[in-house]
Structures are given as C-alpha cells and as structure tokens.
Amino acid sequence: MTATLANYLLVSGVLFAIGLAGVLLRRNLLIIFMGLELMLNAANLSLVAFSRFHLTMDGYPAYNAQTFVFFIITVAAAEVAVGLAVIVALFRAKQTVHVEDLDGLKF
Amino acid sequence: MQLALFWIFSTLMLLFGGLVVFLRNPVSSAMSLVVCFIWMAALFVTLDAYFIAVIQVLVYAGAVMVLFLFIIMLLDLKGDQARPVNLSAWAGGGLVLFGFLSVLAKVIGSDPRLAIQKPQMAMPPLDDVQAVGAVLFRNFSLPFQMIGVLLLVATVGVVLLSRREIK
Numbered sequence A: 001m002t003a004t005l006a007n008y009l010l011v012s013g014v015l016f017a018i019g020l021a022g023v024l025l026r027r028n029l030l031i032i033f034m035g036l037e038l039m040l041n042a043a044n045l046s047l048v049a050f051s052r053f054h055l056t057m058d059g060y061p062a063y064n065a066q067t068f069v070f071f072i073i074t075v076a077a078a079e080v081a082v083g084l085a086v087i088v089a090l091f092r093a094k095q096t097v098h099v100e101d102l103d104g105l106k107f
Numbered sequence B: 001m002q003l004a005l006f007w008i009f010s011t012l013m014l015l016f017g018g019l020v021v022f023l024r025n026p027v028s029s030a031m032s033l034v035v036c037f038i039w040m041a042a043l044f045v046t047l048d049a050y051f052i053a054v055i056q057v058l059v060y061a062g063a064v065m066v067l068f069l070f071i072i073m074l075l076d077l078k079g080d081q082a083r084p085v086n087l088s089a090w091a092g093g094g095l096v097l098f099g100f101l102s103v104l105a106k107v108i109g110s111d112p113r114l115a116i117q118k119p120q121m122a123m124p125p126l127d128d129v130q131a132v133g134a135v136l137f138r139n140f141s142l143p144f145q146m147i148g149v150l151l152l153v154a155t156v157g158v159v160l161l162s163r164r165e166i167k
Helices: A005-025 A027-055 A063-094 B003-024 B026-046 B050-075 B087-110 B128-138 B141-161
Strands: none
Touching: A005 A027, A005 B003, A005 B087, A027 A063, A027 B003, A027 B026, A027 B050, A063 B026, A063 B128, A063 B141, B003 B026, B026 B050, B050 B128, B128 B141
C-alpha cells in the first residue's frame, strides 16, 4: 500500500492554501514573500508527483516535469533576490515593511 | 511503510508551513520555512526524484533562506507588535481559502484517474542526475541558456537596486 496521486495532490493543494493564507492574512512584507515561496513549492510537488505517476513509454518517470521544476527553482531564486532588494530599498525609503503603512497608491 | 512515511513527511511539512504563517517573529518564520523545505525534499525522495530533492535542500533551504535571514538581520526587525485585526480582511481571506480548499477536495475526491498507485519503474533505474541532465541539454538547451541570462539580469538588477543613490 503506497500513497496515491490524489494524496500527493491534496498535500500540495493544502500547502498552496497555507501559502495563500500567508499572502492574504499577514501584513509583514517578508512573511508575504515567504508565502509566495510556499506556493511555488506546492506547484513543484504536484509536478514531481505527476512525473512519477505517469511513466513514459520506456518505463521511466517523465523527466520533462523534473526539468520544469529545475527551471522553477532557478526563477524562484532570481525572484527572491530581486524581491528582497526591492524590500530593502522600500525599507530605506519608508522605514517600514508593514503593508498598511505603505498606502501611497491608495485611492 | 511507504504510506506511513508519506503521511509523516507531509504532516510535518504542513505543520511547519503553517508555523511560517502563524508565528509572529520573522526569524522564527524563516527557520520554520527551512524545516518545511527539508521535509519537502524528503517527499521528493519518496517520489524517486533524488536530484530535485538535493537541489531543493541546496538552493532553497540553503541559498534562498540564508538570503532571507540576512535581509531580516539587515532590516533589524522587531517582532510584529500587535495591531488591530481587520475583521473584514480576515473574513474575505478565510472565504477565499475555504472556497479554494472545498473545490480542491471535490475535484481530487471525484476523479478516479487520480486514485492510482505508483507504477513500477523499469529496471535498472536510471541515474537521476544523468537523466535530468540529458533532457535539460538535449530538449531544453535554449531555455537553459535563457535562464542563465535571466540570472545575470537579476544579479545586475539587485546590485543597481541596492546602491545607496542612483546618479
């Protein structure tokens, strides 16, 4: 008895929901950013699960999906670097990382 | 045995993922995120994706989270002081989450194509790094080079963004 594809997708979806909760409910910019990372990881988990559960014709996992995960991780690393630089620049200008203090675009 | 390991790994991963959102102190959040990523790597190992698991620990739990901790240290944040809770925002967020989770449970529970066991892999198993590397360089060599350019652009952008004054 092993875990089914549905189990993996459920865990991935719940992790995505936790990340979404972080983005929607927290008001610290850094925590919101960590929530984004959680959501990216949830997508990675479902991709790897699909790759293992749907073998190609010769009986090996679909490595295309794992290559896609590799690209996602690379883009996420670049995104974290740029995003944190923007947060630092914002902190220098406004002395806060709390989203409710950053209401310059509020109507 | 495998099923038990799967549930242990995923429960711990979701627990620490939840702590990321619920803890007040950003440093504690970042540390829980590191632990969450390591359990995620364990889940990748249960899916026979060893290369991705190693990359997950090296790049995410290592490099990205060290960057996060450095920034938290640089900004010298105190823990969030309690602010008045915006009830309508919490209600809206909870509603979105509830909708998402209920649709997800309905879809996953109703599709019989998802209730499959892991199919047996061909023998002998391929070397994981070699297999991913072959796909990467044979089928995706142009995206691979583009991602190199993307990293370069990101590096230059970060240096520009974090200069004191742009003249």
